[in-house]
Every structure is written in structure tokens, then in C-alpha cells.
Amino acid sequence: MGAGARRASLGARFERHAPYVLVAPAVLIIVALRLWPLLLGVNFSFTGDGERNGSAVGFDNYLELLQDPLFQGSLRNVGLLVLLLPLAVAIPGMLATFIYLRVPGHRVFRSVYFFPAVLSPVIVGAIFNLMLAFDGPLNALLGTVGVGPVDWLGDPDVAMFTVVGVQIWATFGMALVVFLAGFASLDATLLDAARVDGASLARTIWHVIIPSLSRTIQFVFVTTMIGMLTSMFGLLYVMTSGGPEGSTYLPEYYIWIQQGQMNRPALASAASTVLFVIMLVVGLLQISVLRRTGGRT
Amino acid sequence: MAGRHLGNRIVAVPMAVLALATIYPLMFTANVAMKSRREYILDRFSLTSSLQWDNIVKAWSSVGMARYFANSLLVVSVSVALLLLLGSMAGFALSQLRFRGSKALYLVCIAALLIPFQVIMVPLARVMADAGLIDTYPGLILAYVAQFLPFTIFLMTSYYKGIPAEIVDAARIDGNTTYGVYLRIMLPMGVPALLSVGILDTLFCWNDVLISLLMMPSAENRTLMIGVTSLRGQYSDDIPTFASGVLIAAIPVLMVYLFLQRQIADGVTAGSTKG
Numbered sequence: 035m036g037a038g039a040r041r042a043s044l045g046a047r048f049e050r051h052a053p054y055v056l057v058a059p060a061v062l063i064i065v066a067l068r069l070w071p072l073l074l075g076v077n078f079s080f081t082g083d084g085e086r087n088g089s090a091v092g093f094d095n096y097l098e099l100l101q102d103p104l105f106q107g108s109l110r111n112v113g114l115l116v117l118l119l120p121l122a123v124a125i126p127g128m129l130a131t132f133i134y135l136r137v138p139g140h141r142v143f144r145s146v147y148f149f150p151a152v153l154s155p156v157i158v159g160a161i162f163n164l165m166l167a168f169d170g171p172l173n174a175l176l177g178t179v180g181v182g183p184v185d186w187l188g189d190p191d192v193a194m195f196t197v198v199g200v201q202i203w204a205t206f207g208m209a210l211v212v213f214l215a216g217f218a219s220l221d222a223t224l225l226d227a228a229r230v231d232g233a234s235l236a237r238t239i240w241h242v243i244i245p246s247l248s249r250t251i252q253f254v255f256v257t258t259m260i261g262m263l264t265s266m267f268g269l270l271y272v273m274t275s276g277g278p279e280g281s282t283y284l285p286e287y288y289i290w291i292q293q294g295q296m297n298r299p300a301l302a303s304a305a306s307t308v309l310f311v312i313m314l315v316v317g318l319l320q321i322s323v324l325r326r327t328g329g330r331t
Numbered sequence: 332m333a334g335r336h337l338g339n340r341i342v343a344v345p346m347a348v349l350a351l352a353t354i355y356p357l358m359f360t361a362n363v364a365m366k367s368r369r370e371y372i373l374d375r376f377s378l379t380s381s382l383q384w385d386n387i388v389k390a391w392s393s394v395g396m397a398r399y400f401a402n403s404l405l406v407v408s409v410s411v412a413l414l415l416l417l418g419s420m421a422g423f424a425l426s427q428l429r430f431r432g433s434k435a436l437y438l439v440c441i442a443a444l445l446i447p448f449q450v451i452m453v454p455l456a457r458v459m460a461d462a463g464l465i466d467t468y469p470g471l472i473l474a475y476v477a478q479f480l481p482f483t484i485f486l487m488t489s490y491y492k493g494i495p496a497e498i499v500d501a502a503r504i505d506g507n508t509t510y511g512v513y514l515r516i517m518l519p520m521g522v523p524a525l526l527s528v529g530i531l532d533t534l535f536c537w538n539d540v541l542i543s544l545l546m547m548p549s550a551e552n553r554t555l556m557i558g559v560t561s562l563r564g565q566y567s568d569d570i571p572t573f574a575s576g577v578l579i580a581a582i583p584v585l586m587v588y589l590f591l592q593r594q595i596a597d598g599v600t601a602g603s604t605k606g
């Protein structure tokens with residue numbers, strides 16, 4: 035076989051395997067740095083920290099988690115997020131409805147509302163540290179109507195609501211844009227029919243808009259929930275550091291503290307696994323809800 | 332009809348107030364950044380009497396924001412370039428080429444979308460430390476690529492699915508190898524999708540806190556966002572300098588938003604309509 039022919043056959047083999055060559059780098063990175071760590075972490079959560087490093091400890095880490103007031107608090111705060119979720123979906127939903135109905139200035143509103151969604155949580159948190167300071171603008175504004183001052187970030191009963199409020203401020207534009215994309219696929223003749231029938235705005239929303247947008251609404255519910263569970267770290271880190279009195283912990287912040295500050299990686303892995311299960315439940319709920327409505331329409 | 336219009340006008344009032352409340356925090360911060368310390372302490376709400384660029388200059392040079400800015404610029408641009416290259420390669424193969432295992436490989440890529448970073452950060456830190464990649468630029472870049480690649484592949488695959496198979500066939504008849512098809516046909520045709528995914532990936536990497544915090548422990552390797560968090564402790568009694576640092580970090584994103592708002596919104600919604 036001549037050198038030329040050998041080169042040709044090498045080239046042919048290179049060509050035959052082209053799909054694998056193209057996919058390989060991406061798949062290798064994803065497997066090595068996303069899927070493999072997931073298995074490692076679950077495995078890791080059944081081993082010990084410190085003196086018991088590496089030895090199997092069964093469910094000890096999980097038991098410790100359940101007894102840790104900080105972790106309990108973080109789960110309670112997850113519950114609070116779930117309770118506030120309808121609000122975080124309804125606000126952008128209502129605003130998108132009015133923008134879709136071409137309220138005067140709707141173009142300006144659209145671009146202004148979406149703007150905070152592109153800012154880093156760190157920047158949002160830093161800005162709100164200024165806004166919410168005890169002698170800051172918000173308390174000054176409240177003072178003019180005789181309310182307050184409120185210790186927004188220093189009162190354990192208030193701080194978590196404050197942070198969630200800021201999170202909603204920072205992300206409602208994202209949901210708004212998704213809603214508007216949903217409206218683009220809405221059948222306008224339905225709205226016209228409702229208008230001809232003289233239906234009020236409230237009835238139009240309830241009987242026409244909500245049923246037509248059910249898929250979009252579910253999507254926003256799930257993405258907002260996932261966003262609350264996985265993208266509030268920056269806010270917590272900058273605004274409260276989990277305080278006051280550990281009242282603003284979320285699982286992701288707890289994981290960070292146990293890993294980074296307390297040198298308890300195995301305990302942190304157990305918390306990670308719990309967070310993953312919560313996320314899976316949210317994801318599976320979405321799939322089952324989508325299936326049900328998919329079957330209906 | 333008339334009633335609806337009236338209703339619309341009334342709704343516009345609270346919506347305008349909300350719009351103001353959305354913009355005001357940033358205006359307030361920009362105003363504070365321009366004030367002298369004395370001016371800020373005397374009255375933090377008044378409009379600044381002069382544009383004090385001193386604070387910005389101070390935050391940029393002596394506080395070290397310039398260094399953090401350069402770090403972010405380097406890491407983000409290399410990460411996004413890699414994401415687009417690997418994402419479009421995989422997206423092309425998974426959407427246009429038929430080969431054994433393509434479905435399974437696509438599922439592997441998409442399954443990773445369900446794994447948030449918080450869930451894998453502890454073992455990932457260990458893997459990265461074993462590889463000697465903690466506190467290095469390649470380490471952070473690799474972490475970003477791994478984090479945002481599934482999303483990038485998802486969008487590129489669904490975009491390339493819309494390209495008719497005849498185009499690939501025609502290019503092959505013209506004598507192109509598979510790699511030639513990728514380089515000469517798919518990359519140029521993918522530009523609109525690459526642009527909108529690229530903008531989103533840029534925002535994700537630029538705005539990230541947690542990954543950078545985990546991968547870059549030493550101060551001189553900080554990215555810009557971590558630089559902002561460190562300002563808070565250092566300049567808690569010098570709010571105008573603090574506000575200047577925040578402004579420096581926010582301005583690039585503001586610029587991107589002003590010019591590319593449409594593309595950002597399209598990218599965000601692509602996931603919702605195709606998913």
C-alpha cells in the first residue's frame with residue numbers, strides 16, 4: 035500500500051467517524067464535569083467529614099442535616115418561596131396582559147421591565163443594599179407617609195421577604211418576556227369575540243387568556259421556581275450572608291457555607307442531594323402537568 | 332371600546348410608577364457614584380452638584396476594578412468562543428447527521444440541563460482540585476463551558492433542525508467532507524442563532540458569582556462580580572466609591588442591553604417555545 039493510499043484511508047476513517055468527532059468534545063466535558071460529579075456527590079454524601087473522612091457513614095449526614103436548625107430554616111424558606119410563587123407568576127402575567135392589550139406606553143414598559151433581568155444578582159444586591167439601608171431611600175419615602183422606618187435586612191422576620199421581593203424585582207421581566215411570546219401565539223379572534231360579547235377585562239382574562247396560555251403559565255411556574263431555588267445565591271451572598279440569625283438561608287447558601295467556610299464537604303453533598311431531589315420533583319411535576327394538558331388539547 | 336380604552340389609561344398609571352421603581356435604583360446609584368463623600372453624607376437624595384469622576388477613577392485604578400474587569404473580559408470571551416464552537420459542532424451533528432447513538436448522546440447533553448450547579452459544586456471542586464485547575468484561568472473557563480454547554484447545544488440543535496437536509500446533501504455533492512459542510516455551510520448559516528446564544532452565554536458568564544467564587548479563591552484572580560462583592564466590606568464607609576464600583580460592573584451589561592435587547596428577549600423565549 036502506498037503512502038497516498040494510506041493517507042486516503044486515514045482520511046476516510048476520519049470522515050466516517052465525523053459525527054463522533056464533532057460531538058465528542060462536548061459530550062466528554064458534560065460527562066466529566068456535570069454527570070460524573072453528580073454521581074460522585076451522591077456517593078460522597080454517604081461518607082464522613084474530618085476524622086471520618088472517606089469512611090462510609092450511612093445516612094449520618096442526612097440525619098445531621100435534619101437536625102441542623104440552619105438547614106431546617108433553609109427548607110422553611112423553600113416553603114415560603116413556594117407560597118410566594120403564585121405572586122411571582124401573577125405579577126408578570128398581569129403586566130404582560132396589559133402590554134399585549136397595548137396600554138399607552140407599552141413599548142417603553144416592555145423594555146424597562148425587562149432590564150433588571152440582565153443584571154447580575156451581585157449588582158442588584160449591591161444596589162438594593164443602598165436602597166434598603168436603614169436611612170436609605172425606601173425608608174425615607176415611607177417616612178413621608180408616616181410609616182417605618184423598617185429594618186429591611188436586619189430584622190429576622192422581615193429579611194427573607196425583602197430578599198424574595200428583590201428577587202422578584204430582578205426577574206419578573208424574564209417571565210414577562212416569556213408571557214409575551216405566549217401571547218404571540220394566542221388566537222386574536224377569541225379576544226375579538228369576547229370583546230363583541232361585551233365581556234369585562236376580568237372575564238376575558240379568566241375565560242379566554244388563562245386557558246389559552248396554560249402551557250406558557252406552567253412553563254413560567256416551573257422556571258420561576260427553579261430560578262428561586264438556584265439563582266438567589268448572589269443576592270443572599272451580597273445582601274444578608276444568610277443572616278440575620280440565619281433567617282435567610284436557602285439550600286444553595288447552606289451548601290456553599292458547609293463547603294467553603296465550615297469545611298464539611300460531605301455534609302454539603304448531602305444537602306446538594308436533597309436540593310437535587312427537590313429540583314427533580316419540580317421537574318417531574320412539570321412533565322406530568324404538561325402531559326395532562328397535552329392530552330386534553 | 333371606549334370603556335376598554337379608559338381602563339387601559341388607568342392601568343398605565345401604576346405601570347408607569349412600576350417602571351419608575353424599576354429604573355430608580357440604578358439612577359440613584361449612578362447619582363451617588365457622582366457625589367463627593369461629604370455631599371453624600373449631607374444629603375443622599377439631592378442631584379449631584381458636579382459630575383465627580385474621581386470616584387469612578389478611584390474605583391477603577393486604586394481599588395483594583397481594572398484588574399477584575401480584565402480578568403472577566405479574558406475568561407468570558409474565551410468561554411463564549413469555546414461554547415459557540417463546541418455547541419455548534421455538536422448541534423450540527425445531533426440535528427443533521429445520522430449515526431448510531433445520536434439520540435442517546437443528545438439525551439446525555441440535555442439531561443445535564445436538569446442539574447443545577449449547586450448540586451454538583453462540591454464534587455466538581457474536588458475534581459478540579461485533583462486536576463490542578465483551581466485558581467487558574469483554564470479551570471474557570473472549563474467550569475463555565477461545562478455549565479452552559481447543555482443550554483448552548485439545546486438551542487443550536489433546535490436551530491439546525493430547521494435547516495433542510497437538501498442543503499447538506501447539495502454541499503456533499505459539491506465535494507465537501509462533513510467537516511467542510513460544518514465550516515462552509517453550517518457555521519455561516521448558524522450566525523443568527525450563534526449571535527443570540529452567544530449574547531446569553533456572555534451574560535451568564537459575566538454575571539456569574541458562585542462558579543467564580545468556587546474556582547478562583549485568590550484575590551488577584553477575582554472576576555468583576557466578585558470584585559463588587561469585596562468592595563462592600565472594604566468601602567462600607569465610602570459609599571460613593573462603592574457605588575462607582577457597582578456602576579463600572581453594570582455599564583457593560585447596560586450597553587449590551589441597549590443595543591441587543593431584541594436578541595436577548597428572543598434567546599430567552601426560544602427555550603420556552605421550543606422546549
